[in-house]
Amino acid sequence: MTTSPAQAPAPTDTPGGRPRVVIVGSGFGGLFAAQALKKAPVEVTLIGKTAQHLFQPLLYQVATGILSEGEIAPATREILRRQKNARVVLGEVTDIDVAGRTVTSEILGRQTVHPYDELIVAAGAGQSYFGNDHFAEFAPGMKSIDDALELRGRIFGAFELAEIAKDPAEVDRLLTFVVVGAGPTGVEMAGQIAELARRTLRRDFRNINPTGARIILLDAAPAVLPSFGEKLGDAARRQLNEIGVDVQLGAMVTGVDADGLEVKDSDGTVRRIQAATKIWAAGVQASGLGRILGEQTGADVDRAGRISVQPDLTLPGHPEIHVVGDMMALGKLPGVAQVAIQGGRYAAEAIERRATGKKPQEPFEYFDKGSMATISRFSAVADIWKFKFSGFIAWVLWLVVHLMYIVGFKSRVTTVLHWMVSFLGRGRSERVATQQQVYGRLALEQLGPRWEVSKTGGPKDVDPAGEDVTERDSA
Numbered sequence: 001m002t003t004s005p006a007q008a009p010a011p012t013d014t015p016g017g018r019p020r021v022v023i024v025g026s027g028f029g030g031l032f033a034a035q036a037l038k039k040a041p042v043e044v045t046l047i048g049k050t051a052q053h054l055f056q057p058l059l060y061q062v063a064t065g066i067l068s069e070g071e072i073a074p075a076t077r078e079i080l081r082r083q084k085n086a087r088v089v090l091g092e093v094t095d096i097d098v099a100g101r102t103v104t105s106e107i108l109g110r111q112t113v114h115p116y117d118e119l120i121v122a123a124g125a126g127q128s129y130f131g132n133d134h135f136a137e138f139a140p141g142m143k144s145i146d147d148a149l150e151l152r153g154r155i156f157g158a159f160e161l162a163e164i165a166k167d168p169a170e171v172d173r174l175l176t177f178v179v180v181g182a183g184p185t186g187v188e189m190a191g192q193i194a195e196l197a198r199r200t201l202r203r204d205f206r207n208i209n210p211t212g213a214r215i216i217l218l219d220a221a222p223a224v225l226p227s228f229g230e231k232l233g234d235a236a237r238r239q240l241n242e243i244g245v246d247v248q249l250g251a252m253v254t255g256v257d258a259d260g261l262e263v264k265d266s267d268g269t270v271r272r273i274q275a276a277t278k279i280w281a282a283g284v285q286a287s288g289l290g291r292i293l294g295e296q297t298g299a300d301v302d303r304a305g306r307i308s309v310q311p312d313l314t315l316p317g318h319p320e321i322h323v324v325g326d327m328m329a330l331g332k333l334p335g336v337a338q339v340a341i342q343g344g345r346y347a348a349e350a351i352e353r354r355a356t357g358k359k360p361q362e363p364f365e366y367f368d369k370g371s372m373a374t375i376s377r378f379s380a381v382a383d384i385w386k387f388k389f390s391g392f393i394a395w396v397l398w399l400v401v402h403l404m405y406i407v408g409f410k411s412r413v414t415t416v417l418h419w420m421v422s423f424l425g426r427g428r429s430e431r432v433a434t435q436q437q438v439y440g441r442l443a444l445e446q447l448g449p450r451w452e453v454s455k456t457g458g459p460k461d462v463d464p465a466g467e468d469v470t471e472r473d474s475a
């Protein structure tokens with residue numbers, strides 16, 4: 001199937017009557033679509049819930065004190081400052097009127113209605129607690145800068161509290177860190193906490209021995225990094241064990257509270273782990289905008305909130321609505337950055353062709369560039385085309401690829417410097433954690449239902465069966 005011609009567009013007040021393209025989301029899909037429209041005869045409005053473009057793959061390095069938040073989240077406005085046909089609007093899109101061709105965004109109670117001729121929706125996915133949103137209070141996810149900074153405060157704070165604790169059981173609880181989910185995010189997070197405890201902090205305390213910290217990586221599935229296959233999954237597990245991570249598989253989390261977790265093993269045994277710091281890296285739920293679009297267009301929305309798109313990434317009967325990235329469902333495409341980037345560029349190309357009277361493109365084809373995940377410094381796994389690497393070579397590949405995709409020269413330079421501090425030396429330059437970061441979530445709870453909707457970084461779970469829609473191969 002190819003991109004069909006748009007129906008008669010609504011009257012436009014742009015210079016020369018150029019089509020108005022509204023893009024929802026400043027993540028990989030939205031930003032790369034906006035940039036790809038640089039030379040197109042259109043007027044682009046990019047609406048983002050945050051003022052930054054977030055490079056999610058390195059969030060765990062913000063949480064563990066390697067990088068600053070600015071390095072992985074440059075201002076969208078700055079990135080697009082030279083693109084004359086693009087403007088950036090800060091606001092959360094709360095409604096899309098498909099018949100009237102408008103998008104409504106809201107910030108601090110102020111609503112703005114944006115008419116469009118072409119719409120690209122790239123609102124991504126938030127964390128899923130599989131219907132247990134109350135876990136979020138005790139086990140933050142890894143979806144936003146807020147999450148990463150809160151986790152940084154909790155991780156470094158746990159060592160501080162352990163230093164002054166008197167009761168040995170309390171010290172053990174404070175020095176136990178549990179990461180839920182053995183996909184790439186969980187593996188990277190567990191590996192970094194282990195390195196932090198064993199390398200960076202080992203001489204910093206007088207009453208406790210940080211190298212004795214217990215780092216547990218839990219997953220209900222029987223394998224680590226299942227999407228990488230058995231060979232790389234086993235290699236990752238071995239490397240994790242070598243740096244002292246206790247990998248527990250077939251272990252399903254059934255409860256989370258301030259003091260620890262309740263876990264049910266595959267043989268039915270229920271046990272408890274006392275742990276002050278819990279991190280949720282287990283599942284995602286696509287943006288609620290998928291359901292809004294599904295109700296109006298009849299497109300299917302799956303249990304994880306992803307909306308089915310046609311082979312040209314548009315919705316049935318609506319060639320002007322393009323959905324890309326983590327919130328689209330097309331075949332078995334995984335929720336990874338490359339799917340979003342390539343989808344965003346494809347949608348932009350379709351729009352440019354239509355605006356310039358060219359014939360539509362062929363259906364969207366994803367080019368899989370491979371997947372990788374780091375375990376610790378100098379050690380990673382990589383699955384690139386048919387080649388499988390583990391150890392140092394994979395780590396160098398990981399380094400180069402991630403550096404390439406960090407947006408902006410300044411961020412690249414400072415990231416390299418911070419990596420040298422942490423990987424060649426033992427330091428971490430970003431150990432600042434404020435009380436506001438740690439307690440902000442609890443304070444926001446006071447806002448009531450409005451906060452309830454977004455506290456997981458995405459829509460409230462409507463279906464307790466939410467699954468890991470990303471099926472992410474890489475990290």
Ligand SMILES: Cc1cc2nc3c(=O)[nH]c(=O)nc-3n(C[C@H](O)[C@H](O)[C@H](O)COP(=O)(O)OP(=O)(O)OC[C@H]3O[C@@H](n4cnc5c(N)ncnc54)[C@H](O)[C@@H]3O)c2cc1C
Pocket residue numbers: 024025026027028029030047048049050052053054056057058059060091092093094122123124125142143184185287289324325326327335336337338340372470472474475
């Ligand atoms: C911790 C972590 C590590 C990852 N590591 C890797 C990796 O190593 N390699 C890889 O390929 N993939 C990785 N991924 C997955 C990858 O980041 C996603 O697949 C990719 O970001 C999806 O792009 P997107 O544009 O669909 O969504 P996102 O990049 O999530 O962007 C969505 C954007 O929409 C905005 N938004 C959401 N709702 C609204 C709304 N209602 N109104 C306005 N704006 C809204 C958000 O603020 C955000 O800017 C990782 C994901 C996470 C969470």
